[in-house]
Amino acid sequence: MASSFSQISTIPLSIHNIGKSFGKQSVLSDVSLDVNAGELVCLLGPSGCGKTTLLRIIAGLEKQDSGRLMMGPRDISRAHPQDRDYGILFQSYALFPNLTVAQNISYGLSTRNLLRSEMRERTEQMLELVGLSAIANKYPGQLSGGQQQRVGLARALAPSPSLLLLDEPMSALDAKVREHLRHELRSLQKNLGITTVMVTHDQDEAMVMADRIALMNQGRIEQFDTPENIYRNPATPFVANFIGQANWLDYQSTSQGKAHLGPLSLSLDNIPDGGPGRLFCRPEALRVDNLPQASNSIAAQIVDKLFLGNRYRLTVALEQLEDQHLVAEISTDLTAMPLNTGRIWLTLPSHSLQAFPGAAA
Template sequence: MHLTIQDVSKFFGEFQALHNVSLEVGSNEFVCLLGPSGCGKTTLLRIIAGLEPFDSGTLRMGERDLREIDAQHRGFGIVFQSYSLFPNMTVAENIGYGLKIRKWPRDEIDAQVRELMELVRFPELAARYPHELSGGQQQRVAIARALAVDPALLLLDEPLSALDARVRAEMRTEIRDVQRRLGIPTIMVTHDQEEALTMADKIVCMKDGRIEQVGTPQELYSAPQTRFVADFVGISNLLDEQTAAQLSPHLLAHKPEDAETQLLALRPEQIGLRPEGDGEATVAQITFLGNISRITVEWRDQHLVSEVHCDGRFQAGDRVAFEIQPDAGTWVRA
């Protein structure tokens, strides 16, 4: 079963939050809606969940037209950033709540809860209350509760943003692992590019209520189509045709004829550096990132960013020369 979104638009008064958004989500896909605040990603998620009406377009899950089906009858699981656990219920009671209101037999509820607690790796916490749990544990409970009802679609609204960096990294792995094992189509809203790149089968990059580009993490990073995607997903050095030619004339060899493709996006790892006393650029700043260093260089009144392995060759103020492959970078629409 897959989700089909076709030409969906949404207005809040005179403000148009979504502009004819179309998207397909496959039966086992993990899809990330990625973009800055205000781009429309949460509005789209709420429309899919049935928490927000839409003004035009179609929304279908398999053969079902979702426009006439309210949220509680769509059979979707939803996990919010704020966990939204019932404070007066134990972990086991929170996870089994959806089954209880569906009037499952008590023994079946208990069996399902035990299975899910094993799945999210904390069977020993069944009798605890939410205030006795860490943020990561509370989020695991929220995910288990959403999975308890065997959802046709799992919706995650920035579920990791309230967690610290280490727990967030652990939860990324755990959520992705559970999703793969259960094979539930999943849509997650995030503004964190690292989350999207590490978790998604498919990224939907949004800006101003429109989809800028849809593709795998590798496609959005290695072959961005627009300046916005090149700048938002990872770090890019954006050069016009004249500047690219000054950096290396060979870079123009793979420039498309399309008049819209006006800027060359060079990723930092595509700009190699070597120490050279009379080099054309100067090291302005070095940021140590563990196995690599991010080096900002001054060149022709602008700054370029390079990433190189940490080997101690470079210091601020050093003169350097560039080492760039002729086929480096991607030409994008400005």
């Protein structure tokens, strides 16, 4: 297709030491983040962690108290929103209700010295891109939630921004539509190669969509890493608790690669000698047998058993540690043994145990 448009520019975004407070309350403190060109980074965290504020600062809709923002080589720390070259998709989509789908999409093109034919051509491209050509003349109020989201996306992308910001884009959708649109949005972003920052409080969404996740808590980034690393090697107890399910065991001291928990000792792959702390382990890493294994096997009683289709979720009480319960998830296929109440042997593989020294609950 003959066109006067050039390829979208993929540029990195870097955020240096951003600080922000509303009155006395600090919302962001010393937040730094480097987003690579073409990458999708999720800002994930509980409500009130500052993720939306950070996105609004990137968009220039809030002013940071300190710190710098760079878009490629450009310092945009003090630039007005109009000067920043990004497209944004809001949680509410913020479509213009009195304009048609096509008029919504071409809204940002009207100020760009384009010929009428160029504008129309571009609008048609965008309609096609999000698969809405058939409903170009409808009004937002006549569309489904998923369609509205696509209009919002097409409107944001129409002026060819170098950066795409997504503010909880899925939260207004039904669970079923959400699943489908996650994949659609992700593959569109990948194909365009546009640098993207997305805010979400939904860990599944972040896991499925992000190249890297910045997990935030109380105005700080707890960990910035790939979904896999965040899940497998949480940097802090908060991360471990926030993503997936976690088991915790308090220990009193460590020596010679072992953590000592009252009468028990468990070996870990990586542990320096030291004082008390907490051990962390995912439920699916635990093994359940009716005989003790070579190492790290503990006698336990099954307290509760839930059948979840593809797996069982067992709650077990450790015999040697009073009031200590652990949760184990085991595949229904792999379990030959009858899981009734009574003694079992719980194995905590040394490679799946992680120690957080000093972090006693």
